[in-house]
Amino acid sequence: MSVKTKKVKEMTLDDKRVIEVALAGNPNTGKSTLFNALTGLRQKIGNWPGVTVEKKEGKKRCDGFNLIITDLPGTYSLSAYSLDEKIARSFIIEGKLDVVVQIIDASNLERNLYLTTMLRELGANVVIALNMMDLLEESSSSIDVNKLSKEMGVPVVPMIASSRIGIDDLENTIESIYQKEQKPIRITYSKEIEEVLANVQEILMSIPSIPSDFDSRWLAIQIIQNDPEILTFLKNWNVNKTIIEKLLSFGREDYEAEIIDTKYEFITNVTSKALKRGEEKLTRSDLVDKVVTHKWLGIPIFLIVMWGAFQFVFAISVPFMELIDMLFGWLAGLLVDNINIGWLGSLLGDGIVGGLGAVLIFVPPIFAMFFILSVLEDSGYLARAAFVMDKIMVKFGLHGHSFIPMLLGFGCNVPAIMSTRSLKNNKDRMITILINPFMSCGARMPVFILFAGLFFGAAAGTVIFALYILGIVVAIFTAILLRKTFFKGKSAPFIMELPPYHTPKLRSATVAMWDKGKMYLKKAGTIILIGVMFVWFLAAMPFGGVEYGGPDTWLAAVGTFFEPIFRPLGFDWRIVVALIVGFVAKELVVGALGTIVGGGGSEEGIKDAILADEGFYPLNSLSLMVFTLLYVPCAAVIGVMRKETGSWRWTIFAVVYSTVIAWLFALVVFQLGSLMNLGL
Amino acid sequence: MEMLKNTSNNMKTSLLAGSLIFLVVAITEVILGAFKIYADSKELEEHWVNAIPFPPGIFTGLAILIVSLVWLVGYFVIKKDQNANGYLSVGTILALGFILLFILILITDIFNAYALGLEDYENWTVLASLRWIIFLSPIPMFFTIKYRDLIFTRKKKTSALQS
Structure with a gap:
């Protein structure tokens, strides 16, 4: 080689x-x-x-x-x-x-x-x-x-x-x-190009600093095509500036097109010998595409596929959630019964088991969500969904390719924001990154399931569905706003290759689910564990004489300090504390509430504690869910936004904008609800 | 040629019949589903909607409606002497997907009721979850059996791999 x-x-x-x-x-x-x-x-x-x-x-x-x-x-x-x-x-x-x-x-x-x-x-x-x-x-x-x-x-x-x-x-x-050396193929270009290549190769071979394992012909081909990276190579090899300039002077724009044409001639020659084409006919994929990308049927089909996907997520996760709930309830009881040292029992029972139990119970729906998204992606359907949605996305100043990051955002905003790099146009990409946090990620689901289930009974599913829709509506509104202000101009044309359909494989969907879902488990074992211990520490301090999580604790002091800002939304200091720690990771909102209100680590225990608490009622729960939906998802998202936008300015804008929007929407929900005498 | 025409006519009839039956089911579902939401909101637990053996649900109704529309469009496509295999396949696969979903729900319901003994399942019966499957299965199953080769690709080793 x-x-x-x-x-x-x-x-x-x-x-x-x-x-x-x-x-x-x-x-x-x-x-x-x-x-x-x-x-x-x-x-x-x-x-x-x-x-x-x-x-x-x-x-x-x-x-x-x-x-x-x-x-x-x-x-x-x-x-x-x-x-x-x-x-x-x-x-x-x-x-x-x-x-x-x-x-x-x-x-x-x-x-x-x-x-x-x-x-x-x-x-x-x-x-x-x-x-x-x-x-x-x-x-x-x-x-x-x-x-x-x-x-x-x-x-x-x-x-x-x-x-x-x-x-x-x-x-x-x-x-x-692996030990055999393959000789590079030599495609013969036009006489003119071959002469130029020979001249460039001659110069290259006279430069001793170029590593001997670099093929001089390959380097010469890149140089005459004005390859921008080659200049970096030459500089790294300490090639004399005059020689670099001489080498670069051989580059011509039309050589690149000619070289590409010659390569395709070579390929055509190869395929004429090796490929026997069948009769041109519509494949099964073509026939299915006619239906799933149909101008009237495409979007309804997409909607029922997504509805089915959400039904799958809830159906498969309920028994697992119940089992985890039982396990943590049993564990908390075991700790309380057997540990006689007061603070240690409180740390393990109220802090770690209470906080972690409230978070880990939501592992099943999150894994199920990643599983079903992988199945849809593997089948080739997600690409069609992007194609179908392009017509709608363009109307809102977005791009068909923006759709997949938005859909992935329902799982986790971090990979969703990273996936925006498939967007070629920078303005389209920036808009897609900035609106992505409004897509309700899996980490927000625990808050919705807990409060919607507690206060909205049979209508819980409808409330959660409405929250998802609200997230999409705010994202669209933001996209329009950004397109009309900071990112003026038209979207890039939407060109997308539709991969052939495949039967999704259980193994590959399971591997993908594990790959993405383990981030959540890792978070539970690290940042969330530290977070809930920190919340427990603040809720137990100062030691001696104060009621755990009571109004005289340090935690209450922090919450009380910020409470006036959130009082118009119906939040007391405990909700404020949960929302503040939620900046680190959204899972901590429920984790922190579990630690503060108690409940012995089981979901049922937390539910009972919240129901018995006068500080929680339907209207402020709805306001809390709206705020949780719209304010910036977590520290990881802030980090990835900074990296992908390459700008602190836009990252800070996203954090401030989403928090203000969350505050305003929660305010409207709470004040309007209060005026209409709802939830009182 | 005659055989092809017969197959096409058979498929046309199947698509129309399947579509109309699903359409009736879908409309009934949506109406009863809306009524059930109203009854639930008024806490009319003993209302007649709960007594009928037909499982109401707006979203399920809408899902069935879309499957029926796919088959209906397929019927009109085949009427124009065009290839409607895609419509038959997509409609049937969607319907089968929903049946699988309801089977999954049935399994989890059985687990929740008998293994975990959850309170919510006190008055639940297997038939309550089985009804969906019973109502939805016949037509997609018929299509799957009759048009198996058009809907599914059967696995075979390729000659290139054999060589």
Whole structure:
């Protein structure tokens, strides 16, 4: 391999060889499915250096060797225009990689091979994982795998990743090629370009500081296409300024188009030999798309799918919630009965079990929500939903692509805000980021379920549904406002590739649910645990003589200080304290209330304590739910907003704006309700 | 050719019949559902809506209405000699999805009532949750059996993988 010197990494894990692999490929080719199939739950999720783009790494133990697999962002090329392309290219160039597995959608061979030509020109050691062979066969087309392998000069493994067919073959192929050096392919360009390339290569080869594992032809191709990143490379290699200027003078804008054309000619030549096209006919996906993207039926179908999804979430989580509730109730009783040291019993019973129990009970609906969203995403339906919603989104100054981040916001606003990077237009992206916190995330659900269930009986479901709608309405209102003021201009045109439909796989949905849901568990074990202990500490201080959570505690002092601001909303100091700690994480609102009002750690206990308390009644509960819905979700969201917008100004704007809006809406609800004599 | 025409005619009749039956069910659901909300708000627990063996619910009614509209549009598409397989498939898969959802609700209800013994389930009977499944199943099941190959892709090993 010419990109870097190959080294055999011996005896590092389990005394087995370690092969480092990167998964590359176009979006929607089944890359994540293959990654999950290879690594299962042995995944580590982080960020790529310097950016908030998610980086997934996983391990796979095989017979006689181990794989360390990195999932690269989905890209169509390595041209270094978008952030995803830059990340993928840098990793392939600079990472200590042994093999790049490029996953290709077999039913869309021509377009996918463009990335292959770039990887091969780069000199990467490539294996083609020819995925979705079932869809290829459905379209009556066929690929001669041997011819494709011969023409591209790389091994080709046909597979159906979603059914785990071909995974073993892929692992064996990776092992068989990782020490073999693949020569970069050489695509012959026009005479003029070839002459320019020869001149540039001659200069490059005379520069001793350029690492020998960089292919000079690849570098030359990038230089004559005015690749902006190459200048950084040259500077890093301490290349003389005059030589850099001379090299850059070879660049011409029209070379890039010519090089792309030649690559596609090369690909057309390959596909003419390896691909036998079937009769052009409407596929099953096309027929289904006619219905789910129908101009009249599309939106109603989307609405009932979402309604069904929410029904699923509640149906499946109730028994688990009851079991958790029973467990914490039993645990709290056990602690109270057996610990005689007053403060310790209070810390464990009121603080930790009370606070954590109130939060952990909502793990089942949150996991169920992530599960159903993964199923919808895997099936390919979410992409259609974005397409259908585009017509509506545009009317509000938004973009079709904004829809998926908004939908993901119902699960958690953090990944939802991160997913806005798929929006190319910065104004569209900023608006989508700033309105996302109004989408009611799973962490707010505990507050709704608790208070709606307590005070609104049979209408609880309707109240919660109305809150979700209110969040959407405020988001739309904010989007219109932002579009007409700070982000004037039209949305970018909506172009979206609709992936083929797949039957969602239980395993992949479970892995995705665990990946996203474990954030909630991690929060419960760290920030929420610390939070509820802190609340307990304030509620118990000063020691001796004060009633736990009573009006003479430090907690009451903090709450009382801010109470005048919230009194018009119907909140006493205890609700104020819960809302303040809710700035750290929304789960803490219920956790803190559980700690303050008591209830012995079980949901029933907290409910009884709240019902018996005169400070809680239907109208101020409704006002509390509205405030919780609209004020800024949590510290993690503030952090990710700062990173994604790259601006403290906009982050502070979002925090202040959402808090003011929350205060105003809660005020209207409470004052109007009071005037109409409701809830008294 | 004659066989194709017969299949098309059969599907047309099936779509129209299925659609109309679901339409009647949906409208009844919505009306009874609205009435039940009214009765509940007035705390009329002994009202006749609770006594009839038909499970009322506005949202369920609207969901059934949309399935029926998908089939109805399919009927008009097939009348124009166009391919309506997508309408048949989407409508049936949606209906089957709701049946699965109601089966899941039935299972959790049984668990809540008998394993956990929750208070809310004191007057609950298996039949109360089973009714939805009984009312909704026949037509989608009929479509699934009759048009299985059009609705679902059967798994097969591809020749490319065999080689």
